[in-house]
Each structure stands twice: as C-alpha cells, then as structure tokens.
Amino acid sequence: MNHLHLHHTSAPFHAQLRLPGDKSISHRAAILAAIAEGTSTISGFLESEDCLATIAVLQKLGITIEHPEHGVFVILGRGGFFSEPSGTLDCKNSGTTMRLLAGLLAAQPFSTTLIGDDSLSNRPMRRVMEPLSAMGAMLHATGIKANPPLTIQGGRLHPIDYKLPMSSAQVKSAIILASLFIPGTTTIMEPTACRDHTERMLTSFQGSCFSLLDQEERHILSVTGPQKLRACSFQVPGDISSAAFWMVAAAARRGSHVCFDNVGVNPTRTGIVEVLKRMGADISIQPHPTTQAEPLGTITVIGTTLQGTIIQGEEIANVIDELPILAVAGALAHGTTIIKDAQELRVKETDRISAMVTNLRAMGATVAERDDGLEIQGGAPLNGATLPSYGDHRIAMACAIAGLFAYGETMIENTSCIKTSYPDFEEMLSSFTS
Numbered sequence: 001m002n003h004l005h006l007h008h009t010s011a012p013f014h015a016q017l018r019l020p021g022d023k024s025i026s027h028r029a030a031i032l033a034a035i036a037e038g039t040s041t042i043s044g045f046l047e048s049e050d051c052l053a054t055i056a057v058l059q060k061l062g063i064t065i066e067h068p069e070h071g072v073f074v075i076l077g078r079g080g081f082f083s084e085p086s087g088t089l090d091c092k093n094s095g096t097t098m099r100l101l102a103g104l105l106a107a108q109p110f111s112t113t114l115i116g117d118d119s120l121s122n123r124p125m126r127r128v129m130e131p132l133s134a135m136g137a138m139l140h141a142t143g144i145k146a147n148p149p150l151t152i153q154g155g156r157l158h159p160i161d162y163k164l165p166m167s168s169a170q171v172k173s174a175i176i177l178a179s180l181f182i183p184g185t186t187t188i189m190e191p192t193a194c195r196d197h198t199e200r201m202l203t204s205f206q207g208s209c210f211s212l213l214d215q216e217e218r219h220i221l222s223v224t225g226p227q228k229l230r231a232c233s234f235q236v237p238g239d240i241s242s243a244a245f246w247m248v249a250a251a252a253r254r255g256s257h258v259c260f261d262n263v264g265v266n267p268t269r270t271g272i273v274e275v276l277k278r279m280g281a282d283i284s285i286q287p288h289p290t291t292q293a294e295p296l297g298t299i300t301v302i303g304t305t306l307q308g309t310i311i312q313g314e315e316i317a318n319v320i321d322e323l324p325i326l327a328v329a330g331a332l333a334h335g336t337t338i339i340k341d342a343q344e345l346r347v348k349e350t351d352r353i354s355a356m357v358t359n360l361r362a363m364g365a366t367v368a369e370r371d372d373g374l375e376i377q378g379g380a381p382l383n384g385a386t387l388p389s390y391g392d393h394r395i396a397m398a399c400a401i402a403g404l405f406a407y408g409e410t411m412i413e414n415t416s417c418i419k420t421s422y423p424d425f426e427e428m429l430s431s432f433t434s
Contacts, residue, residue: 005411006400006406007384008403012253012255012303014256016260017259019238019242019243020423020424021236022046022236022240022294024197026045026046026051027051027096028100028173028198029045029236030045030065030073033231034078035229036205037229038076038230040074040077041073041234042073044071046421048420048421049092049419049420050094050096050097050420055073056090062082063077077231080180084108088112088115090115092420093420095116095120098150099173100177102129103173103178104177106132108154119349121149125139125146126146128170129141131175134160135157135175135182137178138155158182162175162189164188167317168194175223176199176202176209177198181226182225184224186222186223186224188223189219190219193219195266195268195317196266196268197294199221205229205231206232210223234292237294241269241272241322242422242425244272244321247272248332248401249401249404254305255303256302257301262296265295265299271319272326274315275315275322275329276329278309280305281306283300285297285299308334308337308376308378311373312338312340316342320344323339324397324398326339327398328398328402330376331365331378332402333379336375336376337375338374339376343372348392349391355395359385359387359388359402360376363383363387364381364383382407383406383407384408385410387411388413389413389417392417393419394421396418397418400425
C-alpha cells in the first residue's frame with residue numbers, strides 16, 4: 001500500500017508541465033473507435049487504470065486493439081457489431097466505463113453483466129438504468145440504490161424524449177451511444193449544460209448530434225439513428241482536470257509561474273479557470289488553431305494571493321471533478337469560500353464532501369459541512385497531518401497539494417488509487433517542487 005510524504009515548501013513554483021491525456025476523452029475515443037467502421041489510431045491516450053479498464057472490456061466484446069507505443073492505441077472497429085462476452089465485464093474502479101458501456105450494451109442482442117471493485121460496487125446506477133429501461137432494455141442491479149453488478153439484456157430499442165433529472169455527462173453519453181443504434185430520433189434535455197465531449201467527438205467519427213436552446217433556454221440534444229461511424233485518427237488533448245491541481249498550487253503561491261501546453265480548453269471544462277480568476281488568480285488561456293472537435297490551448301498561471309468565493313448553481317457541473325482541489329484553494333485563500341449545490345459529490349468514488357471536510361479539519365482549517373457542500377474559513381496556517389485518501393484519487397491528489405502548504409510533514413495514506421487517473425502524479429509532484 002503506497003503512502004505519499006510531503007513537506008511544506010515556501011519557494012515559488014516554476015514549471016512548464018506536460019499533462020496526461022484527458023481521461024473523459026480517452027474513454028470516449030476508444031468506445032467510438034470500437035463502434036466505427038475501419039481502423040482508428042488514438043494518440044495521447046491516458047494509460048490510467050480507469051481508461052485501460054475500458055480498453056479491456058472492449059477487447060472482451062470482440063474488438064481487436066493494438067498498442068504499438070505508449071499512449072497510442074490502434075482500434076479495429078467492427079461497425080457497431082460486438083461479440084457476446086464469456087463471463088462478466090470488469091470495469092474496475094471506473095464509473096465512466098460502466099455507465100457509458102451500459103448505453104452501448106443496451107443496444108446489443110445479448111446479455112452482459114458489468115462488475116467493479118468495492119468502490120464502484122457502492123456507486124448508484126439507477127440514473128443510467130432509468131433512461132435505458134425507457135428505451136426498451138432490461139437492466140438489473142443490486143439493492144435500493146441499484147448498485148453493481150449491473151446486468152443488461154439488450155435488444156431492439158426505441159427512441160425516447162428524456163429530461164435528465166441532474167446534469168450528468170455520463171448518463172447523457174450512455175443515451176447517445178444507445179441512440180446510435182436505434183431508428184428514429186432521441187432527444188435529451190439537460191437542466192444545465194455539462195461536458196459535451198461525446199457530442200463533439202461524434203463529428204470526428206463522421207457522426208452527428210444536434211443541439212439547440214428551446215424558448216426557455218433549456219439545452220436540447222437530438223440524435224437520429226441508426227448511424228454508421230467512420231474510423232479516424234484522434235489526438236487526445238491534455239487533461240485540464242489534472243492541470244487543476246498544479247493550477248491551484250501555483251495560483252496560491254505568490255511569485256509562481258506555471259505553464260501548461262496543449263491542454264483541452266473545452267468551454268464545458270474551463271470552469272476551474274473562471275473560479276480561480278474570481279478568487280484573484282492571474283490565469284490566461286491562449287487558444288491554439290486546431291482542426292479537431294476539441295479545442296486546445298496553453299494555460300499560464302502566475303501566483304498571487306487568493307480570496308474566498310462562492311461556487312454554486314449552474315457552474316457546479318462544469319467543475320464537479322475539480323471541487324476537491326477548489327476546497328483546498330478555499331483553505332489557502334483569505335476569507336470565506338462556500339461550495340453549494342454539489343450533492344453529486346456524495347456519490348463519487350467516496351463521499352467527497354465528508355472526505356474533504358475531515359481532512360481539511362485535520363490540517364487545522366475551519367470547515368463546516370453542509371448537505372450539498374462545505375464552507376471554509378480560509379487563511380489560517382495549515383499543519384501537517386496523516387490523512388486517508390479514502391481510496392479516491394482526487395481526494396489523494398488534492399490533499400497532496402494542501403500538504404505543500406502545511407507546516408510539518410503530511411502523509412497521504414493509500415495513494416495507489418491515484419493510478420486510476422494520473423499514473424505520473426507523484427513523479428510530477430517531485431519535479432514540481434525540486
């Protein structure tokens with residue numbers, strides 16, 4: 001079991017960092033390439049445990065995948081035809097793998113069972129089961145929370161008009177993937193706009209998904225199937241959610257200067273930049289010209305003194321993965337930071353609200369826990385502490401950054417979970433502080 005030891009560092013951070021490939025985009029690129037006709041080459045693929053779980057499941061569904069070099073996968077798509085697997089499909093710790101592939105498998109003429117590790121087995125699947133059941137698939141999970149194992153009896157589906165009860169890019173993507181196999185048009189109404197990687201990437205594979213705002217400015221998507229996707233070469237951009245940890249570290253240390261090149265700057269993912277700017281951070285984005293559906297850019301952060309802010313409402317969907325590190329930013333800022341409307345954090349790899357409240361308190365921060373978030377009185381010195389990771393990669397990495405600002409030694413327990421999303425984090429941390 002790995003532990004991570006950190007010590008207070010007062011020197012400004014100066015670095016030009018190369019980021020791992022975007023986790024969300026890596027999952028989707030592999031899945032769309034498997035659906036497409038022909039051979040796709042995916043470069044910059046994030047070789048984390050979560051994304052490799054998606055690769056392994058696709059292989060068990062009969063997809064031939066080659067791995068000629070690090071970060072590159074060559075995927076031979078079969079035009080939407082998959083083989084019935086022998087045995088269960090193990091999604092490991094990856095909720096994205098399970099929820100997205102539930103949409104794909106709902107349209108297949110066979111039965112499959114998706115399983116996961118202990119953490120994933122405690123995550124609710126009802127939110128993805130409901131729309132897929134409405135489309136005609138038969139799904140079964142365990143208990144009142146509909147936890148995995150998730151069994152799916154696919155078959156002939158029909159289009160639906162569906163209003164998402166919460167903003168969820170995973171549920172939206174599951175519906176879109178199922179819709180690619182169905183004659184007719186499925187519409188999806190989002191309460192607030194969330195990640196649109198699946199919609200954008202469809203165009204790279206010569207598919208289509210249309211979006212519009214209705215008279216009440218609600219976001220409506222429509223997918224007309226069946227669609228035949230075509231193979232392509234796809235470059236996965238750097239992951240802004242991984243950049244977020246270093247962005248907060250640099251922004252909170254006056255005199256720091258950190259630059260990230262070739263980062264994905266999709267507008268549904270740059271909420272972290274807007275929040276930090278509101279806190280007084282000096283951050284700029286320089287867009288890059290690109291022919292890809294996903295926009296790229298260079299992000300530069302210059303350290304300053306942060307001020308507290310309120311993070312709430314529609315912007316929560318845009319920063320949901322970054323909220324643990326933004327809680328750390330709140331502890332390092334002067335004044336009060338409030339995170340609210342973030343109930344979704346309760347059902348991630350762990351209860352991230354409770355985890356961050358517990359760990360920040362252990363470091364000496366004044367933090368109040370709310371049903372839908374937390375309130376942090378920032379500016380007080382942090383002290384080193386021994387902190388559990390709760391088996392959650394984002395909790396572990398957020399607390400590691402806090403440890404750089406804490407007096408004394410901080411130890412993060414059980415940091416092997418970081419490999420689910422950022423295998424090189426500890427190496428980067430070492431170079432970042434040297």
